[in-house]
Amino acid sequence: MSVGLAPAADRLIVTTEADWNDAWYLVCMKVSTIGFVVVDARERVAALDALRAAGITDISGYLDAHPAVADRLRHGMVILDVNEAAVRMFGAAGRADMIGQRTQRFFDPLCTAQVNSARAFATGATAFQQQAHSVRLDGSRFETLFCVVPRADGATSGLWLASFVDITEHVQRQTSLNTLRDELAHVARISTLGELSASIAHEIGQPLSSIGMTAGAMLRLLDRDNLDRDLLRRQCQRIVDQVARAGDIIDRTRRMATKRDSVRTLVSVAEVLTESVQFVRHDLDRIDVRFSLACAGSDALVQADRIQLQQVFVNLLMNAIQIHRHARTMMPEIMIETSDHGASVVIDILDNGPGIDPVNAERLFDGFFTTRAEGLGLGLGICRTIVAAHGGSIEAGARSHAPGARFSVRLPLHRT
Known part of the structure; x- marks a missing residue:
């Protein structure tokens, strides 16, 4: 196969070496910030064709089951040309240092980028990123945004064009922002646990009191002449x-207080809500709140950090x-209702309190804004950050047909 490009009526086709100076090639090769690499992918194309010829239709699944084949696909591309931006990006002295090398x-x-690009083109994609x-x-090592397109229609020629954009600084900034977010979330959790200290102490006190009473009863049983072993x-x-039970309470509190990296798993919305209510149960009882939890579609699953979601719902419930407590509401009520909205689940936390002051409505989720003298102003801002991540x-407003406030959290559902 000759390598080069020449213009045809409405597309560009592979022709001879002398035609590399056509317009698209000049544009790509002269760009100073994006590294462009022209790749000979004939080995990869031939390998994919051989898999199809062998009757394999699910190539992606086949590559998962045969990592050696996937590894051969990674090695099946050779660099034909690069621009100066790619030379600088990859630390080469000149184009000759890269031309002729295999892309891996x-x-x-x-x-996984190279194998994933093979999967994409094997299933009919016309571009990959x-x-x-x-x-x-x-x-x-450094981070890039890697893009690749086949130069000719259908990717059959094996002449592909790849581009690299150095995004290392962007990734580092994002990592720093995520770290800062986690730090603030940790501070907010500790603050919330401080507010829940009476509730936690009460929860732990109950099993300890039961243990003490039971142990006393056992001592009295041991003093009897006729010992009832059963x-x-x-x-x-x-x-x-x-x-x-006491151990569960301590573990739950420790998990909420521990500073750790975010870990996302498949979690049940109903379970997270139930666990969150356990944290505030004593506070609900102290002011005699009439509480209800109604989970429509109790099997709703989301991909989430369980502790961070608990933090969101505990904070909203505590608010x-x-x-x-401050408004001295007569017959106070708090309701949690969930509803399935196709691709998402909505969790509404409703109360029959005085509602949201319109003066504060726009600032409600701002960092360090609080209407309580003892508050840090981190809670709702962190809730929004966690939910957005x-x-x-998350939004706040008035209840539709009753006095009070409504906080609505919308999360994408995991569909199996």
Whole structure:
């Protein structure tokens, strides 16, 4: 195959070496900020064709099951030409340092971009883009936005054009912002736990009190002449159960207080809400709140950090409780309702308190804004940040047909 491009009626076709100076090529090669690489992908195209000829239709699944084949595809591309931006980006002395090398030399061994591009083109894609872990000639790593398109229609010629944009600084800034967000979230959790200290102490006190009473009863049983072993066994089991309950409370509190990296898993919205209510149960009881939790579609699942979602709902519940406490609401109510909206689930936290002051409505989610003298003003701002990081949204407003406030959290649903 000759390498080069010449203009045809409405497209560009592969022809001879002398035609590399046509317009599209000049534009790409002269760009000073984007690294362009012309790639000979004939080996990869031939390998994919061989898989199809063997009757394999699910090429993506086949590559998952045969990592050696996927690795061969990573090695199946050779660099034909590069522009000066690519030379600088990859730390080469000149174009000759890169031309003729196989492309995997410039990707981290664990980077999936090359194999994923093969999957994409095998299923009919006309372009591919992914963040990639790239490697300079001196071995140093950096982050790029990697894009590749087949130069000719259908990707059958094997002449592909790849581009690299160095996004290392952007990734570092994003990492710093995520770290700052997690730091603020941790501060807000500690603040919330401080407000919940009476509730936590009460929760732990209940099983400890039960353990003490049961142990006293066991001592009295041991003083009897006719020892009832079955009753003694039941009392021992009661102590074991209460110890487990106290341990669960301590573990739950420790998880909320621990500073750690965000970990996202598939979680049940109903379970997270139930766990969040456990944190504030004593505070609900202290002001005699009539509380209800109604989960429509209790099997709703979201991809989320369980502790961060708990933080959001605990904070919203605590705000509602404090509003009732300060306003001295007659017959206070707090309701949680969930509803399925196709691609998302909406969780509404409703109360029958005085509602949201219109003067404060626009500033409600601003950092360090608070209407309470003892408040830090971090809670609602962190709630919005956490929800947004999960691809969702949060809003506040008045209830539709009753007095009070409504906070609505919308999260994308995980569909199996």
